[in-house]
Amino acid sequence: MKALGPSLLVLLLVACQNTTVPPTFNYKSDLGVAVEKAGHACLYIPDSSLSPGQRVQFITATTPQSAGEAEILIKADETCKDSVQDQPGVIHYSLKTTQGALRRAAPAFAIANFSRALTPTEGGMAADLDGDGKPESFRACTSSEGVHLTVWKGKPLEGLRKWHYYYYLGFDVTSDCAEADTKPDTE
């Protein structure tokens, strides 16, 4: 077999560089919470690399779930600073809703760096976040004074819990969570 000539090698290298590899979905950094409070839409997410203009999809956590889109406005905006929502590594951004609507004072699932479709199903919205062909589902419930938002591989409470976020409300509500919703991720 003839050895590859330099020009063919260059062509191959260029072709490899131009191949678009879909980014791997990162449950730890690509999921967060969007909420509208005091007239401002805010995003709380452990990803410091999001930039103004970047698109974020959201799923409302109240029933019936619905999907929407928002755009990052400002990173670490003072209007979105909220000491009770402070969690290690979580960055706050201000948002502008571009499609759908956030329900006032109710946290919604925020999904960054994800461009595939969010699909309505009988049990709520679903999305194949990690691209493994098995859709993830979204569930929210209240504990004594907060909302537990969870993402599950398959059906909520039956599948594997992939993500969990506690959103502190600051007032007492009636709890409707199961233990599987509220258990900490790791000790």
Added chain:
Amino acid sequence: MAETLSGPVWVPKFPNSTSVDDLVDPFKSNAKKFIAALTKAGATVSISSTLRPKERAYLMHWSFEISGGYDPEKVPAMTGVDIEWVHRDAKGNKNLPASKTAADMMVTGYEIAYEPALASRHTEGNAIDMDIGWTTPELTITDGAGKTVTIKTGLKNGSNTELHKVGASFTVIKLLSDPPHWSNDGH
């Protein structure tokens, strides 16, 4: 005393407290001792809520209900809260839309999207919400029995199960479903 019509004027009344002094004994003194032990051990403690007045819970609960369609005339009165939930027209007839609009404005002012509970350990003065954290490799703390406890493993925050045992030694009990919440009986 004349009653004041429902509306946003009520929202700043009966504010929540972040002071341990507003709790009731024996929980107040137990919480103070636990916080003192944490501070002495080098942990940081940030209190977000102690007493939530029952009057505020009443106003939040019933404004939310009326906003959702509950008949304002059926709302029970509460001693110490001279609120008139029923708005009337010039002829003295019940004006349901005006009553609902006033309740809507209260809900907006309180920023509530979930039904507030009427009573809780917070309204009794038997609960505290606080973020606890430490950065040292170990936390050496004196428990309620005067025993020295060194916490070497687990999360370095209020979710640490060893810390829950220390809290229990002061009869400050962790509610597992709500990370910042501790009370006199774990509810």
